[in-house]
Amino acid sequence: MDKQFNPFSLDGKVVVISGAASGIGRQCAVSCSKMGAKLILLDLNESGLTETMTMVERPEEHYTAAVNLTDYERVPEIIKEAVAKVGRITGLLNCAGISTTLPLNVAKPETLDKFFHVNVYTAYFLSQTVCKVGNFSKDGGSIVFFSSAAGQYGETCKSIYGMTKGALYAGAKSLACELARKNIRVNSISPGVIVTPINMNLPHIADPEQRKQTEALHLLGLGNPEDIANACIYLLSDASRWVTGSNLVVDGGYTTR
Amino acid sequence: MEKFIELFAEAIEREDEIKMQDEFREYPEWSSITYLSVIAMMDEEYGVQIEEAEFKKLRTVQALYDACNNK
Numbered sequence: 414m415d416k417q418f419n420p421f422s423l424d425g426k427v428v429v430i431s432g433a434a435s436g437i438g439r440q441c442a443v444s445c446s447k448m449g450a451k452l453i454l455l456d457l458n459e460s461g462l463t464e465t466m467t468m469v470e471r472p473e474e475h476y477t478a479a480v481n482l483t484d485y486e487r488v489p490e491i492i493k494e495a496v497a498k499v500g501r502i503t504g505l506l507n508c509a510g511i512s513t514t515l516p517l518n519v520a521k522p523e524t525l526d527k528f529f530h531v532n533v534y535t536a537y538f539l540s541q542t543v544c545k546v547g548n549f550s551k552d553g554g555s556i557v558f559f560s561s562a563a564g565q566y567g568e569t570c571k572s573i574y575g576m577t578k579g580a581l582y583a584g585a586k587s588l589a590c591e592l593a594r595k596n597i598r599v600n601s602i603s604p605g606v607i608v609t610p611i612n613m614n615l616p617h618i619a620d621p622e623q624r625k626q627t628e629a630l631h632l633l634g635l636g637n638p639e640d641i642a643n644a645c646i647y648l649l650s651d652a653s654r655w656v657t658g659s660n661l662v663v664d665g666g667y668t669t670r
Numbered sequence: 671m672e673k674f675i676e677l678f679a680e681a682i683e684r685e686d687e688i689k690m691q692d693e694f695r696e697y698p699e700w701s702s703i704t705y706l707s708v709i710a711m712m713d714e715e716y717g718v719q720i721e722e723a724e725f726k727k728l729r730t731v732q733a734l735y736d737a738c739n740n741k
Contacts, residue, residue: 545680545683546679546680546683546684547685591703594701594703595683
């Protein structure tokens with residue numbers, strides 16, 4: 414066995430991760446650091462970021478910033494500062510996002526505004542910032558948008574969440590076309606239901622009866638943050654150098670039926 | 671002029687030096703996509719809407735600058 418052979422290595426990579434203070438974003442930070450990447454971790458939650466930093470490998474190599482990603486003036490300043498300290502970016506995981514289960518009859522325009530801002534606008538404009546001159550590696554790299562099974566398949570009361578995730582799925586494909594000339598690959602990832610500290614308290618997981626139903630929808634049971642982080646490692650690494658514009662479904666078989 | 675060059679560099683995503691006498695279509699960064707970015711920059715920053723036929727006549731960075739400042 415060739416112990417040097419590892420196409421999934423992230424040695425020499427600089428990866429920005431939004432939403433790194435908890436759940437999938439935090440796991441991505443931990444896993445990417447184990448694979449050798451230097452990290453730029455962003456989140457609104459400062460104490461959560463601090464906790465993430467206690468879990469990653471080589472914390473002294475990374476950069477963190479507590480920032481509201483909807484602050485479209487502040488984010489570019491932070492990215493510039495981060496690049497100066499850590500180096501040019503080779504990857505971006507747009508993990509930050511929020512979810513809701515809301516019937517049509519109680520949704521308001523402000524609700525849609527909030528969800529589109531947090532789930533779509535922030536990912537889009539963070540990607541724009543990362544791709545600005547001087548920020549991204551001249552050799553290119555990889556951007557990952559977090560769509561969801563709910564972005565392509567229906568679930569009762571998931572219309573708002575689903576719309577935002579569908580937007581990310583669609584946007585990633587056109588951005589893949591646009592950024593290929595810079596050798597920047599753009600893909601989306603569509604997780605099924607993942608058990609995280611945040612959604613562990615939501616009815617579809619916390620309530621035993623509802624959890625049983627949720628589990629029944631997934632052929633392989635519910636997922637863990639590690640399942641998504643491993644898929645992200647693939648999309649960030651040179652192992653996926655010929656993969657762009659794709660949507661990687663990591664859902665335990667949820668969308669197979 | 672400095673501000674214009676900064677905006678132009680950002681639009682075409684060029685890190686190397688830009689001189690006013692440069693023929694911008696000779697830049698390796700120039701493409702159908704950067705063309706769209708420059709058109710958008712001229713509109714948003716200078717309020718200049720320029721037809722494709724008119725744009726084709728512009729050869730240098732100086733000509734672009736003049737088009738933006740002599741509306």
